[in-house]
Amino acid sequence: MEVVYDDSNIHAGVHLSLKPLPTIWKIIKTTITTMSSIIPVDLLSAATNPSYFTNLVTTNASNPSTIALLSYNDTFRTNVLGENATARQLYNLDWEAFHEMGTYNAYTNKLYVTSNFVSLDNPINVTIIDLANDYAISSTRYTDVNEANGGTSYYPPSSSQGNGTTPPQLLFCDEGDFEHYSGLVAVDLVTNTSTVILNNYLGRNFSSVNDVRQHPVTGDLWFTDADYGFYQYFRPAPTIPKQVYRFSPSTGEIAVVADGFVQSNGLEFSPDLKTLYVTDTGAQQFDRNLTRPGTIYAFDIIDQKRLANRRTFAYADNGFPDGIHTDTEGNVWAGCGDGVHVWSPEGALLGKVWVGVESNNFAFLPGGVLVFSNAQLWIVEGVRAVGREICRDFGVC
Numbered sequence: 001m002e003v004v005y006d007d008s009n010i011h012a013g014v015h016l017s018l019k020p021l022p023t024i025w026k027i028i029k030t031t032i033t034t035m036s037s038i039i040p041v042d043l044l045s046a047a048t049n050p051s052y053f054t055n056l057v058t059t060n061a062s063n064p065s066t067i068a069l070l071s072y073n074d075t076f077r078t079n080v081l082g083e084n085a086t087a088r089q090l091y092n093l094d095w096e097a098f099h100e101m102g103t104y105n106a107y108t109n110k111l112y113v114t115s116n117f118v119s120l121d122n123p124i125n126v127t128i129i130d131l132a133n134d135y136a137i138s139s140t141r142y143t144d145v146n147e148a149n150g151g152t153s154y155y156p157p158s159s160s161q162g163n164g165t166t167p168p169q170l171l172f173c174d175e176g177d178f179e180h181y182s183g184l185v186a187v188d189l190v191t192n193t194s195t196v197i198l199n200n201y202l203g204r205n206f207s208s209v210n211d212v213r214q215h216p217v218t219g220d221l222w223f224t225d226a227d228y229g230f231y232q233y234f235r236p237a238p239t240i241p242k243q244v245y246r247f248s249p250s251t252g253e254i255a256v257v258a259d260g261f262v263q264s265n266g267l268e269f270s271p272d273l274k275t276l277y278v279t280d281t282g283a284q285q286f287d288r289n290l291t292r293p294g295t296i297y298a299f300d301i302i303d304q305k306r307l308a309n310r311r312t313f314a315y316a317d318n319g320f321p322d323g324i325h326t327d328t329e330g331n332v333w334a335g336c337g338d339g340v341h342v343w344s345p346e347g348a349l350l351g352k353v354w355v356g357v358e359s360n361n362f363a364f365l366p367g368g369v370l371v372f373s374n375a376q377l378w379i380v381e382g383v384r385a386v387g388r389e390i391c392r393d394f395g396v397c
């Protein structure tokens with residue numbers, strides 16, 4: 001496969017404005033690897049053999065080209081992936097285009113992914129994946145979006161979610177920089193305009209707003225704040241705890257709904273909207289220390305406004321869970337240190353989409369999953385599981 005993309009300006013240390021950029025292109029070669037079989041994991045063998053998993057799959061971490069589907073439970077093979085699931089690599093680039101977000105927009109029929117941070121002279125950009133054109137990629141930036149990280153589809157208070165008439169906007173978690181506050185910025189792809197939705201907590205500066213979801217009933221925005229802009233040297237020292245917030249874009253009401261995290265990161269609703277899952281990536285700060293959290297916590301959602309009954313839902317055996325999504329059966333998917341891990345609603349590890357390197361996030365498609373591992377983009381096809389927001393976003397239920 002040939003990929004056309006020009007990253008010469010973005011990666012040559014040239015400072016670019018934060019206004020939308022024209023699409024520029026260059027040829028990059030990539031290798032496609034296909035694997036159709038699902039590999040069963042023998043948990044009893046693993047229980048007494050610490051080397052079991054290292055012998056199960058191997059990869060060259062400096063240039064990953066292998067993807068594997070590992071079934072820890074028969075449910076993963078039969079009900080989650082399905083017997084006919086296949087996986088392959090779409091891209092292996094020389095820069096980290098596929099890092100976070102992964103939000104689909106029906107108006108453009110494209111998926112929007114944020115790249116990894118390089119430097120203040122080389123800000124985070126948005127990688128656009130064209131689903132109608134064999135996953136072709138291009139890159140841009142948007143006005144008032146300075147250092148984007150997580151994001152979601154956004155329906156302003158005057159619109160109705162998923163009614164088929166109002167195109168959703170893109171809502172970016174802007175981590176900010178030394179000159180701009182961190183907050184939430186909406187981009188209207190119809191008018192190509194940006195609107196700052198929120199950039200402070202009652203006058204106090206966020207650290208680096210990380211991930212966000214819009215409640216499909218109330219329209220409130222639930223989001224996390226972490227310190228990763230500080231750890232990557234483009235934000236000042238933190239002055240506020242790591243917390244989960246709920247913000248009403250119709251009234252301006254903002255509330256802290258959970259605290260006590262080392263680094264609050266990804267968050268997601270269960271399909272019945274009764275549970276909120278929040279990842280703690282405290283294992284990664286200035287350095288990586290795996291004695292710190294790599295954990296998913298679950299909370300009960302009370303009256304669509306408050307959280308209660310915090311409990312440990314799952315702990316990642318490799319790296320830490322970052323971006324997190326649920327499917328319509330209540331299974332919990334998270335990008336972790338070696339790919340995407342999938343747990344049952346009860347917290348049992350069902351299986352992995354294994355790529356051997358860190359996956360910060362991923363995105364559901366109808367019948368598929370796109371997996372982001374920074375420089376690589378992978379796809380799993382023929383998937384039975386349906387992402388929680390697939391019906392609303394794609395109109396395919």
